[in-house]
Amino acid sequence: MEFGKKQKKIINNKPNGHLLIKGPKGSGKTTAFIHKIPSLLNNYCISKDDKILVAACNEEYSDYFYSVYRNIEGEKYHQNSFFDEDNSDKLEIRTIDSLVSYYLNKYVKNNNINLTLASFEECEAELKDAIRIVSKRYGKKKAGYIKFRLY
Known part of the structure; x- marks a missing residue:
């Protein structure tokens, strides 16, 4: 080559x-x-x-x-x-x-914690809250999101 x-x-x-x-x-x-x-x-x-x-x-x-x-x-x-x-x-x-999966599992095991995946609704609520905070911080700039799902 x-x-x-x-x-x-x-x-x-x-x-x-x-x-x-x-x-x-x-x-x-x-x-x-x-x-x-x-x-x-x-x-x-x-x-x-x-x-x-x-x-x-x-x-x-x-x-x-x-x-x-x-x-x-x-x-x-x-x-x-x-x-x-x-x-x-x-x-x-x-x-x-x-x-990411390997190190997350290692972290969970080493720290003896129980984690679960957030529901779609919980993720959406957190995203809306983050957008609200960013919008407040940067004033007139518009922020938003597009709803989608991974299958």
Whole structure:
């Protein structure tokens, strides 16, 4: 696969804090990012507990990330030295929903509390109250909401 100049920069540069990758759909953002993962695994997952987490917005993207990664995994994993370990098991690709659910459940269990989901009516009442507070704070600005349901 041939990469453009910007994609090569993402793949080959050392990480230096957060990186925002912007571009239109189909421009190769995800592919460049996924091609960066083997370098991160080989050079930055030194301790046994070090891992890389990729948070996907939904299951479809999670599956796509895995399929692209599996396609490059064989060609990218070249050990740097005799003493390097195989770090391929240190990559975790999860959906944001699964992460939120995991940490919420962990919090509930660690704090021995009982939580229940709010009803639609309770959510609507809280939303109306929040809109009232924001409207009061910002004066003449109009605020409102659109009623919808998730199925």
